[in-house]
Amino acid sequence: MTVSQDTIYAQASDNISDFQFDNRVAGVFSDMILRSVPGYTQIINTIGDFADRFVKPNTQIYDLGCSLGAATLSIRRQIQGRQCRIIAVDNSESMVARCQENLNAYVSDTEVDLVCGDIRDIDIQNASLVVLNFTLQFLPPEDRETLIAKIYQGLNPGGILVLSEKIRFDDASIQTLLEEQHLDFKRANGYSELEISQKRSALENVMKPDTLTTHQQRLTDQGFSHFSLWFQCFNFTSMVAIK
């Protein structure tokens, strides 16, 4: 895969439109996410390790908001021979087209159903693993509980949800500290102040982080028996919930 550099917000614009997962973003997404999300590679690798531990033969795995398929590929490497099916879903046509190419680049005996559609519309059944890797934060807040309820219903007992999210903090000092640390991470990865501020404006209306408490409460309200944060770097986290 050729990785193109993300320069989407490099030029000054007096009219920043809402962030969209369009063809331009899909074309630079690998670079964008690696330079923007601390711990992304570790999270992707660990999702594969969770798959090895939790995925039972003849069950289904869901990668909701799969983008270019990084989590699906990490999972697929770990579950050869288990007669499972991975359902990878994204509503961006450009992401799905590129994801299909990435899937085709490797051989595997695990079937992958790649669906271009809205994760709010898909059926979840017989699941041993569901992945929401930085996707829930893009759903309107009022739709999040219904999706978590659907995931809980579709998971088999002992099945696991991996939920990775940018979070916000009620404590203003912590919010400022960890947000600044994240911005330093982006600066260290070569993003200019202009790129950082223009992308922040683009994301303002479309990405609404919850607090860790809100996530935990929502998961336990739906019935999950076990919950933990397993990764945090600044305001970027990954959680697990087991049915």
Ligand SMILES: Nc1ncnc2c1ncn2[C@@H]1O[C@H](C[S@+](CC[C@H]([NH3+])C(=O)[O-])CC(=O)[O-])[C@@H](O)[C@H]1O
């Ligand atoms: N309602 C929706 N239905 C379907 N897809 C959606 C929806 N809303 C957003 N998306 C899709 O969710 C993905 C979010 S990126 C996930 C990274 C990936 N998980 C990864 O492990 O690399 C996270 C980020 O960019 O920070 C995009 O591809 C959207 O098109």
Ligand SMILES: O=C(O)C(=O)Cc1ccccc1
């Ligand atoms: O870049 C940011 O500031 C983020 O919060 C992460 C991100 C990464 C990729 C697409 C959208 C948001």
